[in-house]
Amino acid sequence: MTEPYVKGYQLIELIGHGAGSEVYKARHMRSGDILAVKIVRRGSPHSARLFRQIANEFKVAHKWTHPNLVRLHELVTDRLLLWKFQVALAMEYVPGEPLADGGRLTAAQIADYYAQLADAMNYMHHRGYIHLDMKPQNVLITPEGQAKIVDFGLCTRKGRYNPRVQGTPDFMAPEQLHQGWVDERTDVFNLGATMYHIVTGKSVQMTVTRRLENAHAVPVVSETFQSMNVEVPPELESLILQSCRAAPAERPLTMQRVIERLESIRGRTKTPQMG
Incomplete structure (x- = not known):
């Protein structure tokens, strides 16, 4: 597996993972903000479903502002190879x-x-x-x-x-x-x-x-x-x-x-x- 990479972000450490996804603590290269980045890569048994979910997640919730809802920042699509790509969702980092x-x-x-x-x-x-x-x-x-x-x-x-x-x-x-x-x-x-x-x-x-x-x-x-x-x-x-x-x-x-x-x-x- 290739090293994790998301355009515009420095991935600091793995803080969570699930079926077909990984969540990293990350630094936004331009602003310096610390965020959480959830990555879904094509190739896992659940990738098609997870791609739909992460796209739906951003579409529905990226404008929401409530103290008990994590803030979503951006959706990033990266092509890793000619035949392989990933989707990453950058969101508020919540220590807890x-x-x-x-x-x-x-x-x-x-x-x-x-x-x-x-x-x-x-x-x-x-x-x-x-x-x-x-x-x-x-x-x-x-x-x-x-x-x-x-x-x-x-x-x-x-x-x-x-x-x-x-x-x-x-x-x-x-x-x-x-x-x-x-x-x-x-x-x-x-x-x-x-x-x-x-x-x-x-x-x-x-x-x-x-x-x-x-x-x-x-x-x-x-x-x-x-x-x-x-x-x-x-x-x-x-x-x-x-x-x-x-x-x-x-x-x-x-x-x-x-x-x-x-x-x-x-x-x-x-x-x-x-x-």
Whole structure:
């Protein structure tokens, strides 16, 4: 494999990788700014799909400005050889750890991250898009406690028919699995499933194998947090479990409704200040 190269950038160090992509900490040669650069190269088994996703990511989100959404800077296409090329997405560099690696969190932290992410997704919804792939791995937490959504590859127009199964199985809503109508309530489920995992360490979904064998299988949360020896305020548990209902009509109807309930919950979970 050739050494990684992106025109206009000095690649400093590898900071992440996935199926067919790599993410580098990089310096923009002209401005000196430190950014993150995600590279997708043709030739991997997933390259065609990843090319579509990274192009969609930039097209949809490059003008968004929200404190809890990573800023996208530019899309760079480089031809490495006559028969080989790559696409790179330059974005804001976020020092921090994935939400999935945060360890045990307090109820106040859970409610705070939940509210930050809900506000970011509400911003997206007001601009006509839904995320469709919210999961702990797509969120970075800075040392200051700011949550940042860092991937928009599956974003699509809200209120449309979903023509193919897309998303991450453990966090997908039933309408994603069964190629149904997707809207704000789909993101409400994805975010609720993310917080369920953060609180309990478990998935709201059945196993992938079982769901593929049974076309009518839907996620059912059969255990309360108390039965799993997890202590969170009842109002927070109620919001998470309602957000993970199989039927969209039984979930909060919009992300704004989620935010309003979280505002009340956060007011009761703040850590007391020492006087």
